[in-house]
Amino acid sequence: MNTTPAYQDLAARQQRQHRLAHLQSIAQWDQAANMPAKGNEARSLALAEMDGLLHQLATDPALQGLLDAAAAEPLDDTQRSNLREIRRAWRAANALPQALVEAKSLANNRCEHAWRTQRPANDWAGFAPNLREVLKIARQEAELLSQSAGLSKYDALLDMYEPGMRGADVERAFAPLRQWLPGLIRDVIAKQSTEAVIEPVGPFPAAAQKALGLDAMKLMGFDFAAGRLDESTHPFCGGVPEDVRMTTRYREDNFLPSLMGTIHETGHGRYEQGLPRELLGQPIARARSMGIHESQSLSFEMQLGSHPAFAGLLSPLLIKHFGDQPAFEPGNLHKLLTRVQPGYIRVDADEVTYPAHILLRFDIERALIEGEAQVDDIPALWDAKMAELLGLDTRGNFKDGPMQDVHWAAGLFGYFPCYTLGAMYAAQWFATMRVQQPDLDARIARGELGGVFDWLSSHVWQAASRYETPELVQRASGEALNPAHFEAHLRGRYLGA
Amino acid sequence: MNTTPAYQDLAARQQRQHRLAHLQSIAQWDQAANMPAKGNEARSLALAEMDGLLHQLATDPALQGLLDAAAAEPLDDTQRSNLREIRRAWRAANALPQALVEAKSLANNRCEHAWRTQRPANDWAGFAPNLREVLKIARQEAELLSQSAGLSKYDALLDMYEPGMRGADVERAFAPLRQWLPGLIRDVIAKQSTEAVIEPVGPFPAAAQKALGLDAMKLMGFDFAAGRLDESTHPFCGGVPEDVRMTTRYREDNFLPSLMGTIHETGHGRYEQGLPRELLGQPIARARSMGIHESQSLSFEMQLGSHPAFAGLLSPLLIKHFGDQPAFEPGNLHKLLTRVQPGYIRVDADEVTYPAHILLRFDIERALIEGEAQVDDIPALWDAKMAELLGLDTRGNFKDGPMQDVHWAAGLFGYFPCYTLGAMYAAQWFATMRVQQPDLDARIARGELGGVFDWLSSHVWQAASRYETPELVQRASGEALNPAHFEAHLRGRYLGA
Secondary structure, eight states, rough: OSSSSHHHHHHHHHHHHHHHHHHHHHHHHHHTTTTOGGGGHHHHHHHHHHHHHHHHTTTTTTHHHHHHHHHTOOOHEEEEHHHHHHHHHHHHHHHSSSHHHHHHEEEHHHHHHHHHTTTTTOOOOHHHHHHHHHHHHHHHHHHHHHHHTTTTHHHHHHHHSSSTTTTHHHHHHHHHHHHHHHHHHHHHHHHHTOOOOOOOOOOOOOHHHHHHHHHHHHHTTOOOEEEEEEEEEOEEEEEEETTTEEEEOOOOSSOOOOOOOOHHHHHHHHHHTOGGGTTTTTTGGGGOOHHHHHHHHHHIIIITTTTTTHHHHHHHHHHHHHOOOOGGGGHHHHHTTTTOOSSOOGGOOOTTTTHHHHHHHHHHHHHHHSSSSSSGOOOHHHHHHHHHHHHHOOOTOOOOTTTSSSSSTOOTTTOOOHHHHHHHHHHHHHHHHHHOTHHHHHHHTOOHHHHHHHHHHIIIIIITTTTTTHHHEEEEESSSSHHHEEEEEHHHHHOOO | OOOOOHHHHHHHHHHHHHHHHHHHHHHHHHHHOOOGGGHHHHHHHHHHHHHHHHHHHHOOOOHHHHHHHTTTTTHHHHHHHHHHHHHHHHHHHHOHHHHHHHHHHHHHHHHHHHHHHHHHTTTTHHHHHHHOOOHHHHHHHHHHHHHHTTTOOHHHHHHEEEESSSHHHHHHHHHHHHHHHHHHHHHHHHHTTTTOOOOOOOOOHHHHHHHHHHHHHHHOOOOOOEEEEEEEEOOEEEETTTTTEEOOOTTTTBBBHHHHHHHHHHHHHHHHHHOOOTTSSSGGGOOOHHHHHHHHHIIIIITTTTTTTTHHHHHHHHHHOOOGGGGGGGHHHHHHOOOOOOSSSSGGGGGHHHHHHHHHHHHHHHHHHHHOOGGGGHHHHHHHHHHHHHOOOOOTTTTTTTOOOSTTTTTOOTHHHHHHHHHHHHHHHHHHHHOOOOOOOHHHHHTTOOOHHHHHHHIIIITTTTSOOOHHHHHHHSSSOOOSHHHHHHHHHHHOO
């Protein structure tokens, strides 16, 4: 006798949504990696149709009764956690009417597609009207979500990416950062100004960079039978856990952005590949949050990839693909990988100045969503904060300013803080690992990365969404989110203190 | 006031199915062109989920009432044609009970999967029981379709690929072929045995072949803003009309199969790209039939691609990508492209012997479906017809005999005649063009292919499914299907008569 019929019904519906979302996900990856220009309108309509269908399945009126009935069934812990996640997704989906879901998908696709040509043309005037439409819909969405969840408008959006985290929590973690970051940047720059660094001499052909990236992914344990690497304008990690689609882009004058970007996306990719396969299709098997996701990419790119000993692992790969040159000596390579230099572009930023880019975006997007700023205010706000935080003049340079990221064009307000939350979580994971594995740094120097991957797998990948974020963090590290680990990491690595 | 509410409802449902099928189509292309091995299970489940959903939409019980109501509404000619096509698709989807759809999918998948290893092992005894099951279900399907459409069993299957065409029509077109083809093959072989041909000297690197293929597609007018070329094990033309996805494969010892295969698929691709964009999403805007589709690929590959003057256009491209060599001289290249040699394998056959492979398959599959032959009869029938038509002994060679094609293993009975119908239509199109454009061959020699493409666009691509095939053929060429054009084409090209 089946004693959990309502739960089984819910689980079968989740499985069905997962399968349809698979097609959606591959078509989205294809849109960025392969699709020719004239395919965009039909693709956008097809994706919007599927968005609508998935929304319809997620808001089926039968769900409320099933959720209530399942709560009274004799579920085990796994089923209970899964039911919690099913309910969370159901609540979020039901906050938005179908028409808004469809209008959002259309406006975001249109804005993002146009952005691909507007950005290189520095065409803020062309971009702004599309962004206004995206923001208008995002504000409506925030308003409805905030009513349904009893949160402020920005918190309601943030909650979609970092469940349980509020703007005030972010501000609590970011407040000390605002205090010590400008001083740290100054100190690191002063220290590094006395150090000689040998520049790599290019060009570095894209084909050799691709081969290098594939070797780096192999070093980081990526499973090529369950994923691949391609090119797109804005690198991302998409696809499905069974078939992870990573992208990168190549600049022939400098191989480092693509190499370190690829290592970054490999962290996302291994998280997805490492989710519990036997539960795939159920919400409990999904990645916990964007901040936790970013803690994996930054564990790969920063904690490991920019580790002093990691340069010794990379150096032979560079020589293999580009031939030998003095810049590839491990000590010099480490200096290249940890050079701190305020710049315009977030995705090119070093580990130390990166949080400044996030503080700036967090402040602006929070004001945009709360209605305290408008699209036309963005350039002036941007210029002021770049001058204040990084001492840079960005006036008139929209393409390297507020047009540099895809996030707002794609309607992703509330996402940016996750990057720096992820950096903080990653520092906390490695602080914990060093306590549990005292020879960790020596092992990394010997290229034995298995201990790191095993720790991440058992504490983060396999846990997936079984626990809410605070419980996951507590179980993994024995304490709540503690931004002091991030400060200690940066001071230790960059000032030797 | 909306005077066509039922029609509008039907059209909106078609649009929705078209959009969902877009994602299905891109995911299928991706499965063949990109997907790593471990993605296959999840992808197959996702595609099957979508198959089920599309079948559910196509068999919605509300459709019958809507179709009847729409027939009484004041529709214009376009809407009336579209309604005819909607009804045709509805009848086909509803002829089969769900249990048979599932049994068919299971039997076909099992047979096709086993065939992949049984064929190289020449294992007819292992293959036959699976094929018996596939045939049993195909006969049930034919029986149900024939009752629903008032056709004979074979005609009911043929109608799915070549609507409006009956087995008797095919036989009327094939009867003269049976008379003159064996003699023509003999005469051409005798003529060619006196001619010297210089073989190309390889290897031909895949990257150079790909660049050549892209140049050939450009020459043939493919719109790269609405499609692309990739690689897959079995070449095909997929994607959607707005974004056509062609594939090919490369053999480094011989560039001709990939080059001519690419030109062939470009014909399919331009047909799709040339369908009436303002109607896309409605059945009236779909390609007319498999035979008409093949008439486009063969117009490109055979009528144009193997035209004596076309070698003069290809020769500079070969020299550009592979360097010069004596085999690339236009006269010699034309000889290479028109060499006739009876062989076992249909897909490797030349333009002259190809119809023999189709006559043989048409006769056998028609007898199988009508119940006049059984699976165990196939080898003897095959051997007899191969000896009679091509003078080849195939006894005991099942893998290069009745096991060479995927069609029957996959349950596709009724498809084969479309290949030769396509060759006949293509010859008829060019005969018509030559009357209307007396300098056609001189223009082709000058590389001015626009006149050909414009004719195909206005008579075939833009017509899409507005007319049933006989009317389309009549409007395009001023007469019904006339196989004499195909005979005249082959005699003219291969015997100079």
